[in-house]
Amino acid sequence: MELVNRTTVKEFILLAFSSLQQLQILLFIVVLLMYIISIAGNFAIIILVKTGSSLHSPMYFFISVFSALELSFVSVTIPKLLSNLIVADRRISFINCFLQLYAFNALGVTECYMFAVMAFDRDLAINHPLRYSTVMNSMTCVILAIFPFAISFIIALIPTVVTAQLTFCGPNQINHFFCDLAPVQNLACSNAFISNLVTSIAAVFASLTPFVVVLGLYTHIIITITRIKSVEGKHKALSTCSSHLTAACLFYGSVIIVYLNPKGSQYDKFLALVYTVIVPMLNPFIYTLRNKDVKETFYKLSIFKTRACK
Template sequence: MEQVNKTTVKEFILLAFSNFQKYQILLFIIILQMYIISIAGNSAVITLVKTGTSLHCPMYFFISVFAGLEISFVSVTIPKLMANLIAADRRISFINCFAQLYIFSALGITECYMLAVMAFDRDLAINHPLRYSSIINNMVCTVLAIFPFIVSFIIALFPTIFTADLLYCGPNEIDHFLCDLAPVQNLACSDPLISNLATSIAAVFASLTPFILILGFYTHIIVTIAKIKSVEGKYKAFSTCSSHLTVVCLFYTSVIIVYIKPQGSHYSKFLALMYTIVTPFLNPFIYTLRNKDVKEAFQKLNIFKF
């Protein structure tokens, strides 16, 4: 009879940025401020979309869904990181580690697919402006918003299960500020080949597939914009998707580098800061400062009048 409990490690130690002892307080203050601004900024975007009648359209509906995703995404990892920095609370139980790993992975994949959905929405708006409102109705918007969650939580399940099934007999120190697939797999005493393979396959569906879709949609958009004769028309068409394109570039630059070849390098945790806290921190500013409609709705809110 096979051994039922293959795991001897009951908890992990998240090393985070412990090798920068002198800067723990400074890092805590910076990350705390970015976390607060990220929550407040993305909450403001959701409030603007719900209260601003001029923003009651599919594009801003998807932006509000994405803002809600960002709030959930940063809340999965950043509070634990702050506890690590300020209180040296580096321990995380085996179950909590894999719960964090699964939810973090699933929400990250959801963002990838939501960005693809938003690109699809902009492609339809620019290439089929007359039919757009009839194609993207309330029912379609709801389905397109739910679809990324369903697909993502299924994709994230397989590498998480294969990784949790590995034998962990020590050491238990994770060179990261969160439980992520590659750093955890590196601690396994058993052969992580299947787990690594599952992670690589999942990465293709999680990041490359939506990224290729986004490239396809924007190629179609650029071709259409190039055919517009007036400079004003080109600018108006491009301005409707410029903020989204900026967010895509910020998010995917670090995600693809980290996850397509999950080697669990020492520098992965620094890159991870980009999409776990920096991008959610910047996104509300990008959508506010680069979008005329959002700026106008922002100015109309009574809570911001002095």
């Protein structure tokens, strides 16, 4: 209540893609289809990992956790975007704006650290195969799955609270399709220097640090793979981590470009579409089309359901 009383702005207007008036319906259809594909695809992965006995391993456990994370991540912003594209009312209350801002950033940072956890899992499996099953027991997997959530919700809280302490007296139009740090900070009447600085520092710990960890782990993995003599062995090692590396590059690439610039730019909302809509939609395909075990499990389940129907 104290935060609300510090400002005369009671609500914000999400401009989204209002400048593209003639493309609103088309954009709505495209985003809706991608959202449906993302929800269905990630939910399918969770079901496959849960029901397929051959997928009961640490690697697929982390993939299923990541898919559940993706379901939450896309649902924080996309429903509001879809509403804005077809409804003239683009308002969002002050409190709901900051709740969305915090949830989005917390889940986004969690994804960054989850990529690092998944990279660690692959590094351990490839470089220490004999110790892998001992180290990656069920308790270790649960701890590693919880860790990204714990650290990320703390990291995201700091810039959110600092930004909420700013004074907002107008204008209240956010040039984005969801409430994010830079677009909201740009509307502050008070000096946003500290808030921008805190956001930049948080971005280093939120995205750059786990990205460096992922880069280091995959460098270690690639060095190990180059030492494998057999072509079959190299292919098998690459197949277990290539999909994860592809997804990580797509996500980190767009996120780092946006969040290392605290003041933001006019292109941020278009880049945001990449990691809020496109990447979550592609991830189920990346993890299934290039994964033999997942495809075999899907095929077995399809055959079983077909026979059950008969």
